[in-house]
Amino acid sequence: MIFLTVGTQFPFDRLVRTVDDLVGEGAISETIFAQIGDSTYKPRNFEAVASLDKQAFDERFSKASAIISHAGMGTVAMAMDLGKPLLAMPRLPAYGEVVNDHQETLAVKFAASGYILLARDEKELPEKIRQLTSFVPKLRQANPDSVAQRISLFLDSLK
Secondary structure (H helix, E strand, O other): OOEEEEEOOOOOOOHHHHHHHHHHHHHOOOEEEEEOOOOOOOOOOOOOEOOOOOHHHHHHHHOOOOEEEEEHOOOHHHHHHHHHOOOEEEOOHOOOOOOOHHHHHHHHHHHHOOOOEOOOOOHHHHHHHHHHHOOOOOOOOOHHHHHHHHHHHHHOOOO
């Protein structure tokens, strides 16, 4: 099962509609289950709910073979922590899906580092979904010393 999640704060109809179309065309054969938030678009080709409680969300996420999502930091971090293949399509301010380009910036950085796959828009989604089946994300390596050093430098700069 592929878990599609777009968060719960804003709709992301562009992603939900494209995945629904791809399932309908047979481009995605694996079962999809989705959390689609306050979406105005209702998928015809897979089961979707507006939201899940934390326990149900975590269970779906952990059982999924892969994740398709917006590029929210919480979803990206969870996928990295669990070693889940994640295909992220950032919400874009040009479509009124988000107020700035932070999701695109985040997704580009994590994709360049090998942690996630990135589809910049719905045209790239079919090819990236094909790649998702064999994508092995780079494992996240904690580096607390580096974080402590950055915090120390920041605090020193405030003096």
